[in-house]
Amino acid sequence: MGILFSAPQYEYDVIREEWLKSVEKIGQQGVFVGGAAVSKFEASFAAYVGVTEAVGVGNGTDALFLALKALGVGPGDEVITAANTFVATVGAIYHTGAVPVLVDCGESYVMELDSVRAAVTSRTRAVIPVHLYGQMIDLGEWQVWSEETGIAIVEDCAQAAGASVGGLAAGSFGIMGCYSFYPDKNLGALGDGGAIVSSSPELLARLRQLRNHGGELRYRHDIPGYNSRLDPIQASALQLKLDRLQAWNKHRREAAGWYRQRLEGIDGLVLPAPVALDDCSHVFHLYVVRIAGGRRDELKKHLQKKGVLTAVQYPVPVHLLPAYADLGYGPGSFPRAERLAGEILSLPIHAGLTEADVAFIGSEIQSFFAATATNVSGRT
Numbered sequence: 001m002g003i004l005f006s007a008p009q010y011e012y013d014v015i016r017e018e019w020l021k022s023v024e025k026i027g028q029q030g031v032f033v034g035g036a037a038v039s040k041f042e043a044s045f046a047a048y049v050g051v052t053e054a055v056g057v058g059n060g061t062d063a064l065f066l067a068l069k070a071l072g073v074g075p076g077d078e079v080i081t082a083a084n085t086f087v088a089t090v091g092a093i094y095h096t097g098a099v100p101v102l103v104d105c106g107e108s109y110v111m112e113l114d115s116v117r118a119a120v121t122s123r124t125r126a127v128i129p130v131h132l133y134g135q136m137i138d139l140g141e142w143q144v145w146s147e148e149t150g151i152a153i154v155e156d157c158a159q160a161a162g163a164s165v166g167g168l169a170a171g172s173f174g175i176m177g178c179y180s181f182y183p184d185k186n187l188g189a190l191g192d193g194g195a196i197v198s199s200s201p202e203l204l205a206r207l208r209q210l211r212n213h214g215g216e217l218r219y220r221h222d223i224p225g226y227n228s229r230l231d232p233i234q235a236s237a238l239q240l241k242l243d244r245l246q247a248w249n250k251h252r253r254e255a256a257g258w259y260r261q262r263l264e265g266i267d268g269l270v271l272p273a274p275v276a277l278d279d280c281s282h283v284f285h286l287y288v289v290r291i292a293g294g295r296r297d298e299l300k301k302h303l304q305k306k307g308v309l310t311a312v313q314y315p316v317p318v319h320l321l322p323a324y325a326d327l328g329y330g331p332g333s334f335p336r337a338e339r340l341a342g343e344i345l346s347l348p349i350h351a352g353l354t355e356a357d358v359a360f361i362g363s364e365i366q367s368f369f370a371a372t373a374t375n376v377s378g379r380t
């Protein structure tokens with residue numbers, strides 16, 4: 001079968017028995033939207049992140065959109081985010097009627113405060129730092145800047161469940177943090193799901209209204225709202241996975257260490273910086289390497305032939321996608337994001353990846369580079 005890129009199936013097998021029992025209980029109770037399983041997960045997740053509340057919603061895109069709506073972001077406003085994020089971050093801004101303002105990433109793929117500062121205008125209402133690939137941006141300095149400028153920080157934590165810096169979790173730095181529970185995320189449901197975390201009572205109250213047709217009580221609609229709710233069948237899976245998140249993230253870091261042992265020192269291959277096993281600032285949602293010299297696609301094909309599935313997150317930066325052509329950017333607007341898009345390759349990483357898997361992938365990558373080096377020097 002080869003080596004899978006991510007393994008929601010492995011996680012399913014781990015929780016299967018307990019989860020099926022919860023589903024049976026939900027079925028017997030007959031509460032299929034909201035209910036005890038959702039409230040329990042929301043409370044557990046809020047405690048895990050270290051905020052007062054988590055509001056479960058339909059998916060991570062809705063989490064971002066509803067967070068911006070709760071802040072009152074709309075036409076005439078600008079919201080800053082990364083050019084190399086997943087398209088959903090930008091879509092969420094766009095659909096509020098605000099203008100997405102993009103910035104280039106730093107050399108380690110994530111946004112930097114200096115670029116954000118340079119993109120601020122009198123219309124800037126919020127910034128969405130994206131903890132891309134599971135790498136948490138230390139937002140300490142950002143918080144000071146946010147207080148000084150009044151520009152709200154809404155964290156995109158979709159790829160960073162379980163990440164923390166100095167004991168503070170992703171989502172607890174900004175006024176709100178937005179999570180996706182898409183199945184292959186570090187904390188993934190068995191379908192779509194998402195949550196917004198916050199400690200602001202006003203925003204939390206508004207979010208609970210927005211996700212449920214504008215009101216918390218049936219047939220009382222206080223504001224125009226949406227329908228975006230986490231369901232108990234997903235919440236009960238998330239509850240079981242939350243108990244294992246720390247251990248699974250540690251396994252991902254261990255796997256990153258195995259990759260480093262096998263791949264360090266290969267000319268033309270750039271690895272992520274080493275991360276200690278107990279350092280939660282990186283939860284390796286993705287293990288992204290870089291291949292210079294235009295050989296990324298060749299290596300991807302080579303691995304695929306050997307049964308190793310890889311991915312590119314993301315092959316086209318958002319500003320070059322047809323959907324966002326009207327933002328007014330073009331080739332050359334964000335040189336680093338554009339260059340990296342042609343060089344990055346995500347290798348398999350997940351809770352079920354074994355050292356033998358990594359050894360196999362490592363030897364295939366080594367032989368790819370050895371063959372190319374021989375060809376280039378003309379010795380074959």
Ligand SMILES: Cc1ncc(COP(=O)(O)O)c(C=O)c1O
Nearest residue numbers: 059060061086088089158180182
């Ligand atoms: C960085 C980022 N933001 C937002 C999202 C959107 O989440 P969802 O797919 O749950 O809508 C995702 C994941 O898909 C993501 O990776």
